[in-house]
Amino acid sequence: MSEKKSRLEEIKAELEKLNINPTFFARKEIHELPNVLSTDEKIVYLVEGRNKTTQHHIILVATDRRLIFIDKEFMYGLKVEDFSYNKVSSIQYEKSLMLASIDISIADNILEIDGVGKYEAELFCEKVRDFMSRPKEYFQPKSEPSVLDQLEQLGRLKENGVITEEEFAEQKKKLINKL
Structure with missing residues (x-):
């Protein structure tokens, strides 16, 4: 499942x-x-x-x-x-x-x-x-969710069609820049 x-x-x-x-x-x-x-x-x-x-x-x-x-x-x-x-x-x-x-x-x-x-x-x-x-x-x-947790959540949103590929890429870039 x-x-x-x-x-x-x-x-x-x-x-x-x-x-x-x-x-x-x-x-x-x-x-x-x-x-x-x-x-x-x-x-x-x-x-x-x-x-x-x-x-x-x-x-x-x-x-x-x-x-x-x-x-x-x-x-x-x-x-x-x-x-x-x-x-x-x-x-x-x-x-x-x-x-x-x-x-x-x-x-x-x-x-x-x-x-x-x-x-x-x-x-x-x-x-x-x-x-x-x-x-x-x-x-x-x-506690603040880790960048990895945030990336996983973002991936689920994209996978489920809640956000577009472009929105995913933009948000992913922002999260990675936080590192």
């Missing part, structure tokens, strides 16, 4: 333990998680919904390190945005009759996600608020 496949199986097992059952619509984003998460990064909670701006189906992932927004669309490619919890100024949810929406304020930007399950939106916001209240030192990386 390939490394990506085994990592994907670990992630699916992690989601199952958290009692998170993503729908069929989130499968593309879930399959990108092995490329997005660090090896020892743990998912705290995950919700799926619709980006109010683009109307694309997306997932929001709260990990033990950061908040990640993943949008994988067939025609538009992959969009990943991640935010340190200490950059999030507020997170709120609003329930309607059937579903809920989540608004996340980061600097001068507001991410708006709707079509989220009511219970899931509330729980997600609680989990994120818990991390927002932690001291900045909590989020400092334990």
Whole structure:
């Protein structure tokens, strides 16, 4: 079994333990998680919904390190945005009759996600608020990944079609120049 496949199986097992059952619509984003998460990064909670701006189906992932927004669309490619919890100024949810929406304020930007399950939106916001209240030192990386680790991650991104050959070459050159 390939490394990506085994990592994907670990992630699916992690989601199952958290009692998170993503729908069929989130499968593309879930399959990108092995490329997005660090090896020892743990998912705290995950919700799926619709980006109010683009109307694309997306997932929001709260990990033990950061908040990640993943949008994988067939025609538009992959969009990943991640935010340190200490950059999030507020997170709120609003329930309607059937579903809920989540608004996340980061600097001068507001991410708006709707079509989220009511219970899931509330729980997600609680989990994120818990991390927002932690001291900045909590989020400092334990150790800087080595250049070799970064090159391996870069290779996986290229191998999986997340970045082009040109982007790979450019980033590889930057990393090698650090040596």
